[in-house]
Amino acid sequence: MSPIIEVRGLSVVFDGFRALDGVDLTVERGELRFLIGPNGAGKTTLIDVVTGLTRPASGEVLLAGRSLTGLREHQIVRLGVGRTFQTSVVFEELTVLENLDLAAAFRRPLLSLARRRRGVSETVAEALETTGLAGLADRPAGVLSHGQRQWLEIGMLLAQRPEVLLLDEPVAGMSRAERERTGELLTSVARDRTVIVVEHDMEFLRRYASQVTVLHEGRVLAEGSVEEVRGDPRVQEVYIGRRKDDAVSAGS
Amino acid sequence: MEAFVNQLPIGISIGAVLLLIALGLTFTFGQMGVINMAHGEFIMAGAYTAYLLQDLTGRMAVIVALPVAFAVAGLMGLILERTAIRHFYGRPLDTLLLTWGVSLVLQQLARDLFGAPNVQVQAPAWLQGGIGTLPYNRLFIFVLALLTVAGVWAYLNRTGQGRRMQAVMQNRGLAAVSGIDTGRVDQRTFFIGSGLAGVAGVALTLIGPVGPTLGTYYIVDAFLVVVAGGLGSLLGAVVAAAGLGLLNSYAEFWSDASLAKVIVFAVIVAFLQVRPQGLFVLRSRALS
Amino acid sequence: MLSVQGLESGYGRARVLFGISLSVEPGELVCVMGRNGVGKTTLLDTVMGVLPATAGMVAFAGEDVTRLPSHRRVALGMAYVPQGHATFPQLSVLGNLLVTLEACRGPREALEEALETFPRLKPLLKRSAGFLSGGQQQQLAIARALVTRPRLLILDEPTEGIQPSIVIEIEEAIERLHASGMAVLLVEQYLELALRLADRFLILDAGHVVHSGTAADLRQEETRRLLAV
Amino acid sequence: MNAVTNLARLRGPGIFAVVAALALVVAPLALEPFRLGLLAKYLCFAIVALGIGLAWGQGGMLTLGQGVFFGLGGYAMGMHLKLVEASSLPSSGSSSGGGPALPDFMVWSGVEELPALWAPFADPVFALAMVVAGPVLIATVLGLLVFRQRVRGAYFAILTQALAAAFVILLVGQQGLTGGTNGLTNFFELFGRDLADDSTQRGLYIVVALVLGVLYLGARQLVNSRFGRLLVAVRDGEDRVRFLGYDPAVVKTIVFAISAGMAGLAGALFVPVVGIISPALLGVVPSLELVVAVAVGGRFALAGAVLGAVVMGYAKTSFSEQFADGWLYLQGALFILVMTLAPKGLVGLAASAREALAARRRPAVPASRTVKEIA
Amino acid sequence: NESGAAAGGDDTIKVGILHSLSGTMAISEVTVRDAELLAIEEINKAGGVLGKQLVPVVEDGASDWPTFAEKATKLIRQDKVATTFGGWTSASRKAMLPVFERSKALLWYPVQYEGLESSPYIFYTGATTNQQIIPGLDYLKEQGKKKLFLVGSDYVFPRTANKIIKAYAAANGMEILGEEYTPLGHTEYGTLTNKVVQAKPDAVFNTLNGDSNVAFFKQLKSAGVTAEEMPVLSVSVAEEEVTGIGVDNIAGHPVAWNYYQTTDTPANKKFVEAFKARYGAAKVTSDPMEAGYNAVYLWAEAVKKAGTVEVEAVRKAAGGIALERPEGLVTIDGENQHMYKTARIGIIQPDGLIKEVWNSGEPIKPDPYLKGYPWASGLAAG
Numbered sequence A: 001m002s003p004i005i006e007v008r009g010l011s012v013v014f015d016g017f018r019a020l021d022g023v024d025l026t027v028e029r030g031e032l033r034f035l036i037g038p039n040g041a042g043k044t045t046l047i048d049v050v051t052g053l054t055r056p057a058s059g060e061v062l063l064a065g066r067s068l069t070g071l072r073e074h075q076i077v078r079l080g081v082g083r084t085f086q087t088s089v090v091f092e093e094l095t096v097l098e099n100l101d102l103a104a105a106f107r108r109p110l111l112s113l114a115r116r117r118r119g120v121s122e123t124v125a126e127a128l129e130t131t132g133l134a135g136l137a138d139r140p141a142g143v144l145s146h147g148q149r150q151w152l153e154i155g156m157l158l159a160q161r162p163e164v165l166l167l168d169e170p171v172a173g174m175s176r177a178e179r180e181r182t183g184e185l186l187t188s189v190a191r192d193r194t195v196i197v198v199e200h201d202m203e204f205l206r207r208y209a210s211q212v213t214v215l216h217e218g219r220v221l222a223e224g225s226v227e228e229v230r231g232d233p234r235v236q237e238v239y240i241g242r243r244k245d246d247a248v249s250a251g252s
Numbered sequence B: 001m002e003a004f005v006n007q008l009p010i011g012i013s014i015g016a017v018l019l020l021i022a023l024g025l026t027f028t029f030g031q032m033g034v035i036n037m038a039h040g041e042f043i044m045a046g047a048y049t050a051y052l053l054q055d056l057t058g059r060m061a062v063i064v065a066l067p068v069a070f071a072v073a074g075l076m077g078l079i080l081e082r083t084a085i086r087h088f089y090g091r092p093l094d095t096l097l098l099t100w101g102v103s104l105v106l107q108q109l110a111r112d113l114f115g116a117p118n119v120q121v122q123a124p125a126w127l128q129g130g131i132g133t134l135p136y137n138r139l140f141i142f143v144l145a146l147l148t149v150a151g152v153w154a155y156l157n158r159t160g161q162g163r164r165m166q167a168v169m170q171n172r173g174l175a176a177v178s179g180i181d182t183g184r185v186d187q188r189t190f191f192i193g194s195g196l197a198g199v200a201g202v203a204l205t206l207i208g209p210v211g212p213t214l215g216t217y218y219i220v221d222a223f224l225v226v227v228a229g230g231l232g233s234l235l236g237a238v239v240a241a242a243g244l245g246l247l248n249s250y251a252e253f254w255s256d257a258s259l260a261k262v263i264v265f266a267v268i269v270a271f272l273q274v275r276p277q278g279l280f281v282l283r284s285r286a287l288s
Numbered sequence C: 001m002l003s004v005q006g007l008e009s010g011y012g013r014a015r016v017l018f019g020i021s022l023s024v025e026p027g028e029l030v031c032v033m034g035r036n037g038v039g040k041t042t043l044l045d046t047v048m049g050v051l052p053a054t055a056g057m058v059a060f061a062g063e064d065v066t067r068l069p070s071h072r073r074v075a076l077g078m079a080y081v082p083q084g085h086a087t088f089p090q091l092s093v094l095g096n097l098l099v100t101l102e103a104c105r106g107p108r109e110a111l112e113e114a115l116e117t118f119p120r121l122k123p124l125l126k127r128s129a130g131f132l133s134g135g136q137q138q139q140l141a142i143a144r145a146l147v148t149r150p151r152l153l154i155l156d157e158p159t160e161g162i163q164p165s166i167v168i169e170i171e172e173a174i175e176r177l178h179a180s181g182m183a184v185l186l187v188e189q190y191l192e193l194a195l196r197l198a199d200r201f202l203i204l205d206a207g208h209v210v211h212s213g214t215a216a217d218l219r220q221e222e223t224r225r226l227l228a229v
Numbered sequence D: 001m002n003a004v005t006n007l008a009r010l011r012g013p014g015i016f017a018v019v020a021a022l023a024l025v026v027a028p029l030a031l032e033p034f035r036l037g038l039l040a041k042y043l044c045f046a047i048v049a050l051g052i053g054l055a056w057g058q059g060g061m062l063t064l065g066q067g068v069f070f071g072l073g074g075y076a077m078g079m080h081l082k083l084v085e086a087s088s089l090p091s092s093g094s095s096s097g098g099g100p101a102l103p104d105f106m107v108w109s110g111v112e113e114l115p116a117l118w119a120p121f122a123d124p125v126f127a128l129a130m131v132v133a134g135p136v137l138i139a140t141v142l143g144l145l146v147f148r149q150r151v152r153g154a155y156f157a158i159l160t161q162a163l164a165a166a167f168v169i170l171l172v173g174q175q176g177l178t179g180g181t182n183g184l185t186n187f188f189e190l191f192g193r194d195l196a197d198d199s200t201q202r203g204l205y206i207v208v209a210l211v212l213g214v215l216y217l218g219a220r221q222l223v224n225s226r227f228g229r230l231l232v233a234v235r236d237g238e239d240r241v242r243f244l245g246y247d248p249a250v251v252k253t254i255v256f257a258i259s260a261g262m263a264g265l266a267g268a269l270f271v272p273v274v275g276i277i278s279p280a281l282l283g284v285v286p287s288l289e290l291v292v293a294v295a296v297g298g299r300f301a302l303a304g305a306v307l308g309a310v311v312m313g314y315a316k317t318s319f320s321e322q323f324a325d326g327w328l329y330l331q332g333a334l335f336i337l338v339m340t341l342a343p344k345g346l347v348g349l350a351a352s353a354r355e356a357l358a359a360r361r362r363p364a365v366p367a368s369r370t371v372k373e374i375a
Numbered sequence E: 001n002e003s004g005a006a007a008g009g010d011d012t013i014k015v016g017i018l019h020s021l022s023g024t025m026a027i028s029e030v031t032v033r034d035a036e037l038l039a040i041e042e043i044n045k046a047g048g049v050l051g052k053q054l055v056p057v058v059e060d061g062a063s064d065w066p067t068f069a070e071k072a073t074k075l076i077r078q079d080k081v082a083t084t085f086g087g088w089t090s091a092s093r094k095a096m097l098p099v100f101e102r103s104k105a106l107l108w109y110p111v112q113y114e115g116l117e118s119s120p121y122i123f124y125t126g127a128t129t130n131q132q133i134i135p136g137l138d139y140l141k142e143q144g145k146k147k148l149f150l151v152g153s154d155y156v157f158p159r160t161a162n163k164i165i166k167a168y169a170a171a172n173g174m175e176i177l178g179e180e181y182t183p184l185g186h187t188e189y190g191t192l193t194n195k196v197v198q199a200k201p202d203a204v205f206n207t208l209n210g211d212s213n214v215a216f217f218k219q220l221k222s223a224g225v226t227a228e229e230m231p232v233l234s235v236s237v238a239e240e241e242v243t244g245i246g247v248d249n250i251a252g253h254p255v256a257w258n259y260y261q262t263t264d265t266p267a268n269k270k271f272v273e274a275f276k277a278r279y280g281a282a283k284v285t286s287d288p289m290e291a292g293y294n295a296v297y298l299w300a301e302a303v304k305k306a307g308t309v310e311v312e313a314v315r316k317a318a319g320g321i322a323l324e325r326p327e328g329l330v331t332i333d334g335e336n337q338h339m340y341k342t343a344r345i346g347i348i349q350p351d352g353l354i355k356e357v358w359n360s361g362e363p364i365k366p367d368p369y370l371k372g373y374p375w376a377s378g379l380a381a382g
Ligand SMILES: Nc1ncnc2c1ncn2[C@@H]1O[C@H](COP(=O)(O)OP(=O)(O)OP(=O)(O)O)[C@@H](O)[C@H]1O
Pocket: A014, A015, A017, A018, A019, A037, A038, A039, A040, A041, A042, A043, A044, A045, A046, A086, B284, B285, C131, C132, C133, C134, C135, C136, C161
């Protein structure tokens, strides 16, 4: 069986600047893969390429063996790849519920959308529950705080029920308790689906990651278990930094 | 071949006129996103300024009128901004309607002040005549357009004011907490954009009618220039104006004026297929 | 330095803050904490004049600034790094810094200083800010506030999206600035970071201050519970 | 609580029923024929406005070229009426024996044979079909072209404006085919009934009002459906919508085509009501006027679009009747006032008045509760 | 039914005035309205019509043809005016025509036009083609101008006029070197000027209307074209337009009309004086203004003759009415309801007025379908 996501020799060039430079990456089904690396390493760019937002200069992305090259964003979503954004984007005029409902409804035929929504589908109800936004279901998404938006984005992603979930710094701005909830959620989702997470929170990484890929200046710098990667001196040098009491999130 | 050569200066001079009109829009429309339908009437105000001044200053009127018209039209823009536009930041497309109302009122006002018929602005003697198919007045407009473009470019890119203007338009909230007086910047932007319309108005007196509906003849084309060039892109506006001018002149030469307009439209639609956000896009990674 | 009394504010008819009082003494670092959506950003926005206060007062350096527009507050020495990578996307990195510098008529050295604090911005000076990565933008956002050489620095989750090694550097920078006498009002989700930096902290819940005290207090279990969901 | 929401839910249909009764029963009885004709004209514009309300208010597509679609519908109808008239009249001096009789303007434009484009419009079914199919087809093609390339916002607005300008120039330039600036006028009968007759006009009015009512209900259904929510999502974040698995170009094209179809239908109704279709009705200015009307009424509500068209139509007529000389001042002032004082239009004004009233009646939603709900 | 539709009250008669007071055509039409209002005032001062005072109801056609139709309907049905004076462009007339015909109401149309029309409910007080365009061509021919270039606005009047010109040229050994149309309101004449200059015609026949004339003449002048080497004969440029174009740009070029401010008749002296007294000394008078001014007098005369304002009676009475007007003797042709008018060619003078250089000597019988011109057969019939 082929891996669910396979990135081959991917390069992205912006006005002569190489944001990605021959990246290879293989993610198996049911993995919870972490993607880390310094600011500007190319993590978001990688997700952008996989989801069709950015066109690569060379190389390709395969989804379960099928090339995604040349597909438009919505077509890639329809193949089962969903994502969240580093700066969350939700539909501010729609209610939280409607945001989720739209995310869940994309597989329906367009014509059936001409009917009014009656009730709340199971998927949406579940997403409301998981994200803790049930109390806000009927409020416009525009009133959400930063953290609440992050949750809504995650909820929309879940409601899409994609095969592959790509999350760009999902816990940024979340309180500690919510980070934990997110971590657990992603772990459980990854049981039957594939999750790729970009995160800078080392504690989060330590608790929930198994496989980690480190990008640096557009290339894969290291790959391995959390322990291996954290122990790698190059990773410490460019990314984790030196503080005697082990980076930022030492406390337990 | 002869036709090709003869039409070249005509095309460029049409482009220069378009550019001169569009330059003001690159401020109000390009920078602020305000679709100012009254822009045409600010042009008209500039033209009438030249008309009024010619009795006082005789044949130098055109030169004297340039700065005065800039101030007059700029002031009108400033008043418009203060009284109305400023309530609309954040929903620029809505300003279209407001300014449309203003444009109606200004046209009627001109009709009541100056009469419905056209008035005459005499071109100075030193602008009579020309070289080959290029009359001096066209040359004058061309040079004026070049100087104005250079001025606008320097202002936007080489002065703090220009930088502040861009900052406010790109992120109003952040500009405010960065210490920029956004209200002042808005006023200045509108003043300059409208003032440039006044300058264009003076130039137009050399080649066209001066009447209450003067502005309406140019406004659609001017917006097209800004759009084809890419919103907020000065270089884009220059290239688009030249391109549209040439296209217009050649299309008209080989067909007729009516068909030329249709051809120009078709070409722009086709062009936006290739470059949907205009010639020179100010891209950004963020989702809209 | 900063004194906030009975501050109320919100969005339209939805009130978010209910009579918040706090103060930041010169050279003091106060950290505001609380779960998502309790009103931390709203508080900072109101202090900066981004949102109007519906009741209460904000005073800075002995002057009542409650009704002052934001840019006047900046002129008085307040600087603000809003939440979430705020930049002027089509200006270059240098342009972003310059525009702020010019707006507050600061000396050129202030810009050099800010770049010393964020050396990774130096190779990026000519790039459009909108093309930077999230973390790069956040570094720029903080640098932009620093060029005003503020007396009070207000930061809303400054470490969000920034790689660990730079978080350490930022922490050290804040410590340094704080040590040199700058007052800081900080919103931060990383408890440990807050604990290391803050002289005092407040915990918000549902638009009220539910707890305030020194760093030592925060270590208590009860306080931690307040911060949990 | 429940009763209150139920009542609120009933208010919409209630108002609709009252307005429908006023329009269908009271107006034809109370108004003299000339005024009723004017009202019919306003309602035609209201149909266009409804389409603009959908495309712009809901979908964020500021279309400044609806006149084009209005014109396509209007000309389809006008061509049919002209052909009927030409064939029924003893062909006025037409020497071209054999072929079908020519409309009057072709005769003086020197056209000697009925153009191929015209021939099928003699068939009423074809003409009526083209009234909607023509605009929908053109809007679909244009929509797919521009929306797939992500042309939007001001770009789209200016592009449609240029479309209107080009369309008018094209019409004017093809005098033999289109009647040029004059357009098509001098119609006598519609489906065998004398157009000058007051009862025909009254019947036409009823038809227009009914069409508007039906389209309004249809549009409301669309807006309240999931598709309507999707449309709002596309308006506010087209790029994000792609990542929900929808193609915004398709969504926008559908709505643009619907609004074009509405405009076409309105144009077709307008022709027998007013008795003329000419480029003067289709260009930049009239297209813009309709958008302005929608904004005045309130673009975020479909009812606002309809209300705006009627109010602006009425205002234009009565201002220009009362003050033939300076009515533009009044009309301009009206836009300016409405847009500054009531940015959400007349409907928005009503809504906020209602809200203010309601707020006074129920003094305190314990504010802290709302916040707790959120936390 | 004598009293009903016509009278506004017992001692007044309402008449409609329907011109564009806003939009592109306002430039021209406002002045016609002024002339018509002047005539009404004068008639009222002289005791009115049938002892009743005329009350004008002024409406704005807004340069928009459907609006003309709407306002015409309003004047007829709501205000119940006895007659209407109005229109300028042929398009506006075509839009009003069915309204007046269906309601059997009267329209007085004051502008020269393309002919090929004769509605029983319209009186045409401006020139038809054989009273303006054909004399203009005769004049050019006389001057030895054999090669013409045709320039016009893109609408029915210029296109029809040019059809006639081409037929005339074919019959008279003249050559048409080019025919160009520009949209109404077009202001960019560089290319067209270029085409004209390259074609090297002996003269240009200009049927541009409105603001375009200003741009055209300014740009022609700056391209170095002079009236001596290439005269531009205009049929829609009168005294009023000359001011806006700028005398410098147009002086020396010929125009064809039936009336000029300088036309030397006693009636004109009175008219010009009265007009300047009423509207200001700087104002000029022009052909369409005079035609509008005449229309009111001609209608009043017909009403006097009929003894009623009732439409059919007035129509019947109108035929044969002859009045000394500023342009000279004007007679209503009862058959086609056009006027007998004297054709005049003038040259624009440096003072902005027009000096007559040729006239037809006597009023020409109106011939809207050009039946009296063998070369024109086939124009009207299609
Ligand atoms: N459209 C673009 N034009 C120019 N440069 C770009 C563009 N998009 C990204 N870049 C550059 O590519 C590099 C990689 O950016 P990317 O956003 O992928 O980094 P990242 O790994 O996600 O960083 P962070 O952790 O800070 O979010 C950065 O240096 C950025 O400036």
